Amino acid sequence: MRVLSVDLGIANTVAVLSDHGVVDVDGGLTMPSSLYLDEDGTLLVGREAERRSRQDPARYEANPKRHIDKPTIKLADRQLPLNDALAAIYARVMDAVTPLLQGEQLDEIRLTHPAEWGPTRRNKLLSSARLAGMTGELVPVPEAIAVASLGGGRPLAVYDFGADTFDVSVLDAEHRILADGSLSDVGGLDVDEALLEHIGRTVSHKDPAGWQRLLRPATTDDHRARLGLREELRLAKEDLSELPQVEVMMPEPFEKVVVTRGELEALIRPSLIRSTEILISTVRKAGVTPEHVYLVGGSCRMPLVAQTIAEKVGIVPTNPDHPETIVASGALVVDRAAITLKAEDDKPKYNEPPTVVTTPVSPTVTGPHPVGPTSSGSYPVNPASSGSYPVNPNVSGAYSASGSYPVTGPYPVNPSVSGSYPTNFPVAQPQKKDNKKVLLGIGGAVVLVAGVIGAIFALSGPDLPSADECKDDVTQDGQGFTRCLRQLAGTVPDGGGCEKADSAQITGMEEIKGTVVSCAVRDGYEVQYILTDSVTGAENNADAIVKSFQTDRVEADWTGNGLEGTYRAATSSGTGVLVFTAKGRPMFGILTKHAEENADELKPDEVADFFERSVQPGE
Template identity: 40%
Template sequence: MSIDQGRHALGVDFGTSNTVAVARWPDGRARPIIVDGSPLLPSAVYADPDGTLLVGRDAVHSARRDPARFEPNPKRRIDDDLVLLGEREVQVVDLMAAVLVRVVEEWHRAVGPVRPDVTLTCPATWGATRRGLLAEAAARAGLERVRLVAEPVAAATYFAEVLGRDVPIGSVVVVHDFGAGTFDASVVARTAEGFEVLAVDGRDDLGGLDIDAAIVEHLGKVCAERDPQVWQRLVEPATVEDRRAQRQLWDDARIAKERLSRSQSADVMVPLLDLELHVTREELERLARPVLDQTVQVTEALLRWADLPEGRLAGVFLVGGASRIPLVATLLHRALGEAPVVIEQPELVVAEGSILADAALLASGPAAPGPTSELRLVSRDAPPDRPAPAPLPEPGPAPVSIDNMETVPQSRHELTGNRAAGDFTGGIPPAVDPWPHAQHHWIPDPEATVAAPVSPSRPHSAPPAAPHRTTTMPPRSYGTTTPRPVAPQVIRPVPHPVSRQRRRGGVLRGFQLLLSAVVLVGVPLTALLVTYTLTAGVPWNSCVTWFIEDLHRLLS
C-alpha cells in the first residue's frame, strides 16, 4: 500500500456523469461518501444568476428553470478553458473545483476536521496539461497532497487487493469500464512495482445513458399512439412543468433499467399521461444489445491488438454502473471465453482502488514518455472495417500540443491483420514518431552476416547479371601484346556438399530401417525355436527344417 496506515485517505473518481468518493480510515475500513442519500454525486454544475455555482442534484433540479446555465459534463469540456453559462463565462477549472468542494464538504461532515491523503483518478489517455488542470481544481477546492492515478490502474488494484484475485507478475487484467456517459476498455499488466497500462480503447459517446434513451424511445412508441401532442411535450419541453416531467421520465427509465438488472420486470410511470407501462428484462436486453455489442467489439479488438500470449489473462473486471446489466457479462463471456468479474457496486471500484494503487502515479507536470503517461485510444473515431491507413505525411511543424498528439503503444508481437492481403496493421493507425524533427541516419554494419537468398523466385538487391548460360572470361593483357579473345568457358555445376550429405544420410536411414525390421522379426523367432528345441528335445536343424516347411506350406 502506498498510504500511511496511520492516516485517513480519500479516493475521488471524478467521472463524466457522476463523481464517487470513498473514505478510508486508519484501521482499514472503507466507506463511500454519501451525498444527498446516494454515493453518486452528479458531476453537473449550474451557474445561479447571483454567481453561485450549484453542483450535483441541486444543479440538475435548477437546470429545469434555465438550461442555458447548466453544464452536465464539465469533464468533457476540459479542453475548452471557458464555458458560457447564461450570460457569463466560467473557467472549466472552477466547474471541476466546485464539484470537488462539495466532496470536501461531505468528507468533513462524515469523517470530521481531518486532512486526508487524497487520490484523484483520471483517464489513462490524459496528458500532462489535462492532469495539471485536474490538480489545479483540487488545489482550489482545498485538497492537499493530491496524487493522480490512472483509472484502469485503480480498477486493477481493487481487483487484486480488495477482491484478492490472483494476478501474478507478467499477467494482465482487462478492465471493462462501462459508465453512464463513456466506455473504456484497458489492458493492465502486473509488474514488480504494481500495475501498468499497456493499451486502452473506448468511446466517449457510449454509456448507460444510451440505454436509458433506448428505453424512453421504446416507451414513446406506445405513448405517441395514444396522445402524440403530450408525448411531444415530453420530447421537446418548452415550460418548466414540461422539463420537470421530462426529468421524471428519464429518472424512471434509469430506475427501471437498474431494477431489471435484479428482477425480470419493472414498471415505468409516464408523467403528463398518467400511464404506467410494463417493461421486461427481455425487452431491456433487446434494446441494449446494439449498445453492448459495440463495447464487446471494442474489447475484442483491443485484445487482438495486444496479442497476449497464452495464459497471460488473469481476469476480466467489469467497472461502472452500467456493468450491472447481466447481458454485459454474458456477451463478454461468449466473446472472450473468460467469465467476467462484477461486484454489487461497480461504480465504487475506481475510487477505492485509487487509494491502494502504488504504481503509475501520474504527475501534474510534464511526465517522461511511458505506457501510462501518453496513450492513445487504439481505434478512436475509426470505423471497424476501414481500409488501411494512409502513410504519414512528411514531418513538419504542427500547432498541436503534446496532450492533443496521440501515440499508440507498440505491441511486443506482430500486429494481427489481413495477412493474406498484405495488411499487418490490424486496421490500427500508424504510430506517431515522437521525434519527427530528428534526422535519422542508418549505417549498415559492415561486419554483419547476411544470408544469401536460396530461392531463385525471391527478388533481391543483387546487381543485374548476364543470362545464366555461359560466362565469358574478360580478355587479359600480357605486357604490350594485343589482347586475344579467350574461348568461352562453360561453368559446370559442381555437386554441393549438402547434396552428398543428404544422399549419404538417406542410405544410412534405409539401412537403419532394414536392421530394425530384421531385429524385430528375427529375435522373437529365434527365441521361439530355441524354446521348442529345449522343451521337446528335438534337434535344432529339425526345428528349423520343420519351420521352413510350415512357412512354405502356409504361403503356398
C-alpha cells in the same frame, strides 16, 4: 498517513478515505456529479442540484465532466469556467471529509481519471482540486491502474461501462497498461437515450407534437417534463437489473408504459457486442490473455453485460459488489510506483476541441492552496476567474514513493468466480467493405447541414496526393478545392456549381472550421467536403456528428480513387445525414437530404445507397 481518493465521474462522484472507507458525501455511496447555478451566483452540487433542476433547467448541468475539453460551461446566461464547476464538486467532497479527519490534515489526495487522458485534461482536475482548497500532495491515478490494484499480480482487463463512454484497458501482472480502447457512443446515458426512443415508438402516435417537444424542448415546461422523464428512465434501467419488468411514469398526456428486461436487453445488445469486440481487439493488441475481466461502472449491474462477455470472450467477468466505487477504492491502495501517465492527450472524447497547455503538468503537486471555499453546502462562483489555472511547472519526474494504504469497509470481488479461465479469445472477423451494418443510434437530434454543390473531377493515377501532401495542401482552385479534396470528391454528377465556404454550417453544433467546399447534388442531396488541420481533427468532427444521431443508423466501409474509409448514415423527421471519412487523411464529407414530401419514408439505407451510387469516389 491520511490519504483520500476521489473519483469524479461523468454521472457520480465517489470518495474513499484511509482508515474509514467510502465517505457518505451526499446521503449515499455516490453523489451525483450535478450542478445548479442559483440566481444569486451560488453553485449547488449533487442531489440538491438535481432537486432544483426542474425550477429552471437552463441553470442545470447533470454531467459537467463531459465538458472536460471546453473552457466553460453555459448555465443560464453565464459561461461558468470549467475549473469552477469541477472545484465545486471537489469542495463538496471536502465538506464531508473534513469532520472525519478530526483536525488532522490530508497527506495525499488521489484524483482518478481515464487512462487515456494526457496532461491537458489532468491539469484541469489538478487545478480544480487546488481551487477547491484541497491541501496535501495531489496525485492523478489512471482508473484502470486503480482497479488493477485490487486484482493482485495477474494480467487482467478492465471493462469500464461508464455513463458517457466505454473504455477497456489490458494490464500486465505489474499493472502496466499494455493496450486500451474505447467507444464514444456507448455508455449509461446512451442506454437511457435508447430506452427513450423505444418508448417513443410506443406512445408518440398519441400526440406527435407533444413527443417532439419532449425530444427537443423549447420552453421551461418542456425542459422540466424532459428532465422528469429522463429520471424515470434512469430508475427503470436500474430496476430492470433486478426485476423482469417495470412501469415508467410518463408526463401528460401520455400514459405510463411497461418496459420488460427483454425489451431493454434487445436495445442494448448491439452496443454490448461492439464493446466485446473492442475488448477482444485490445487483448490481441496487448499480446497477453487476461486472467480476469473486471467490470466497472453502474451500468455493469445489467445481467446482460456479464452474460455477453462470457459468451463472446470465454471469460466469466469479475463483478464487484459495488462497481460504482471500485475505482476510488483501488486508487487508495495503488502502489504509486506502478502509476504511469500518458504524455499526450488522445483525441477529445466529449466532442469538443482540446484545450492547449504549454507548460508540463506535474503528477505530484504540493504547497498551499488558499483559494478554496471554506463554507459548507453551496459554493459561490469566483466572478473573477476564467480559463485554466496554473500548475507548478517546476515539479516533474516519475513517482518515487510507494506503499499501500489500508481500506476499511468491504470492497469484495465476487468470491464465487475463481479457478482457471479459458484463454481462447475469439479472433475478430474483418468487416466486409460492402456489408452495411444497422446500429442503434444514440444521442441528441440529427444534425442539419446546409450546402450547395457542383461538378467535381476525379483524380487518378500518379497525380494522387499522398497523406503528407494533404496535410500541407493549402492551394485552392476557383471552386475552393485542394488536390486532396478533389481526390475525396471524385466524380460527382454535373448539376450545379461548387463553391467555397467559410465553415461547415451544422445546426445544433459549433461551426466546423477548415477548407470547406459546398456542392449541390441531384434529388435534393447536398454534400460538403472539409479539409481540417489533422487526421485526428477530421475524425473528431465526424464522430461528433455521428454522436448526434438519435435513430438507428447504417454504417459500412468504402473504397475509391486511392482512398478507403467508413461512412455512417441516419435519418430523422425527413432529414438524412451521412458522414464519410478517409483513413489516414485530414478530411471528411457530409451528405444531407431534406425530404419535403413523404418525409417519413426517407431511410438510412436510401441515403447510403445514394452515396454509393453518386457521391462515393470511384475506383
